[in-house]
Amino acid sequence: MSPRPLVSVGLNAVIVAVTEEVPRILTVLRASEKGDPAEEALPFGPFDPEHDRTLDRGLRRWVHEQTGLPLGYVEQLYTFGDRDRAPRAWRRGLREVSVAYLALVRETSVGDEARWRGWYEFFPWEDWRSGRPELIDRVIAPALDAWIAGAAEPLVREERRERADIVFGLGGAPWDGERVLERYELLYEAWLVPEAWRNREDLAGLPEEEASLVPPEPRPEPLPGYPMAADHRRILATALGRLRGKLKYRPVVFELLPPEFTLLQAQRVVEALAGVRLHKQNFRRLVESGGLVEGTGKLDAQTGGRPAELFVFRRDVLRERPAPGVGLPHVRM
DSSP states (O other): OOOOOEEEEEEEEEEEEEETTEEEEEEEEEOOTTSOOOEEEOOEEEOOTTTOSSHHHHHHHHHHHHHOOOOOEEEEEEEEOOGGGSHHHHHTTEEEEEEEEEEEOOOOOOOTTEEEEEGGGTOGGGOOBTBSOHHIIIIIHHHHHHHHHTOSSHHHHHHHHHHHHHHHTOTTOOOOTTOHHHHHHHHHHTTOSHHHHHHHHHHTTSOHHHHOOOOOSSOOOOOSSOOOSTTHHHHHHHHHHHHHHHTTTSOGGGGGSOSSBOHHHHHHHHHHHHTSEEOHHHHHHHHHHTTOEEEEEEEESOSSSSOEEEEEEOTTHHHHOSOOOOOOTTEEO
């Protein structure tokens, strides 16, 4: 009887900032176990049960140690513990469980081991601010069609067709910006992201139920979008979908703005996160009538046009309303 695997608990941080209308995440380089080039990863570190009184404090401690960045707004995102998320560790008798957190900050300089990257570099199909990404119809849809046609059973082809249409807005289905994780997982299942092939190699020799997936022939070209170490792009997709959903019922956008801001700056941050453009007057009406902001009486003369009034976030709204989000008023697709 083989010994039970040990369990290792780690902490991952999806640290988000918006700079000049670009949503950015903090990444680090993770050494590869096979001697390959280092892989891009989310900041991560072990939980020290002896010294860290809470998971949250452990996260803040090692993020500051690794990057020099103090964290403000932090919330627990999800716990990732699938057996095949770290097959190399599993071979050593170690089950890696990671508790992921979402942190919102304003971009500052960080240590030499970290860097800021635009998150649409990892998910280029998610940015609709200039309209429907050409990548979807030119590359993704045909690749998914081939994957669907490759299923041997009619019911499987039907199920794949339905999933592809729903999550990517194909066949007349609407686009849902919050389905970020579903889109990435579908592309993974269809062998269209490099992580699927890397994990296929790493799973060789592991229990049959995890090594039984048969990759297609010929091997499809991976889609544009940078891969990440382990399952970190899946964690990032989870965070992006969560953040887009929270825009509707929590004023998280104000964690990413300076203390004083124009309404256009606030709108651009929301658009950057949501990946869509909004109607200016409808957005202004929503945040003002909802009591989310109040004017300072000061003007910002650096707008490039007519000076705009500066506003501040009204923290009292957190007591006044159960769901004080900015929403996505009359999205322009």
